[in-house]
Amino acid sequence: MLSPHEIAALMLLKDANETPELDPADLNALARKELVQMDRQAHQQGRVRLTGRGRQFLATIARRS
Known part of the structure; x- marks a missing residue:
């Protein structure tokens, strides 16, 4: 189960060209x-991407709203 902060982080990452300033604990x-893939020092270099699983999760919650 994801926390509200983690869900919000996923939603921000989905629409961001660069990694927004997010809590490193949420990203980890x-x-x-x-749900996301991070390269080394990702949150500092803008290299956090949703995985297929992360995109699927967001699509699922979008259908339920």
Whole structure:
């Protein structure tokens, strides 16, 4: 289960060209759940991307709203 902060982080990442300033704990939690992929020092270099699983999660919650 994702926290509201983690869901919001996913939503921000989906629409961002660069990684917005997000809580590193949220990013790490999303990476552990394989919803985002982070390169080394990703939050500093703008290299956080949604995985297919992350996109699918967002599509699922969008259909339920």
